[in-house]
Amino acid sequence: xxxxxxxxxxxxxxxxxxxxxxxxxxxxxxxxxxxxxxxxxxxxxxxxxxxxxxxxxxxxxxxxxxxxxxxxxxxxxxxxxxxxxxxxxxxxxxxxxxxxxxxxxxxxxxxxxxxxxxxxxxxxxxxxxxxxxxxxxxxxxxxxxxxxxxxxxxxxxxxxxxxxxxxxxxxxxxxxxxxxxxxxxxxxxxxxxxxxxx
Numbered sequence: 001x002x003x004x005x006x007x008x009x010x011x012x013x014x015x016x017x018x019x020x021x022x023x024x025x026x027x028x029x030x031x032x033x034x035x036x037x038x039x040x041x042x043x044x045x046x047x048x049x050x051x052x053x054x055x056x057x058x059x060x061x062x063x064x065x066x067x068x069x070x071x072x073x074x075x076x077x078x079x080x081x082x083x084x085x086x087x088x089x090x091x092x093x094x095x096x097x098x099x100x101x102x103x104x105x106x107x108x109x110x111x112x113x114x115x116x117x118x119x120x121x122x123x124x125x126x127x128x129x130x131x132x133x134x135x136x137x138x139x140x141x142x143x144x145x146x147x148x149x150x151x152x153x154x155x156x157x158x159x160x161x162x163x164x165x166x167x168x169x170x171x172x173x174x175x176x177x178x179x180x181x182x183x184x185x186x187x188x189x190x191x192x193x194x195x196x197x198x
Contacts, residue, residue, distance in 0.1 A: 051192025
């Protein structure tokens with residue numbers, strides 16, 4: 001019972017930590033910096049919970065189920081934007097499912113070898129998630145443009161959209177997020193496995 005409760009707690013907290021992670025471009029001046037930071041945070045939250053869940057059940061496919069829980073929770077939470085009058089195009093939910101499928105695949109293909117799961121699965125999730133999320137962003141309306149179409153005069157000044165300035169200090173947020181994420185994800189995948197032995 002404690003293990004299942006932990007799974008729910010991790011899923012909920014993973015979601016809470018990434019509620020705003022889809023609205024990268026709303027951060028205007030620091031859009032791509034925010035994208036990189038959020039990509040890394042999403043990667044780590046996904047991999048630690050999904051690895052724990054996967055090794056706890058021992059059944060390939062549970063990492064994908066865990067990502068589905070995160071996605072559903074996030075859609076519900078981000079429905080607050082819709083309630084404020086924004087269209088659904090403004091709500092960009094991060095894509096966790098394909099990366100979680102790769103984690104399941106790594107576990108299944110290596111015949112449930114935990115060390116291979118940590119190494120291969122961690123690297124696959126870390127490298128793929130920023131890429132999937134960038135593709136996700138390309139397919140939706142520009143959140144900044146949408147924010148200007150639907151101004152919210154009741155919002156405090158620090159939440160009001162502003163014209164973006166040149167804030168990039170690197171050329172590829174996807175590459176930076178994938179590079180950092182793939183290294184850190186291995187550590188967090190190991191942590192997810194270790195949680196089952198305590």
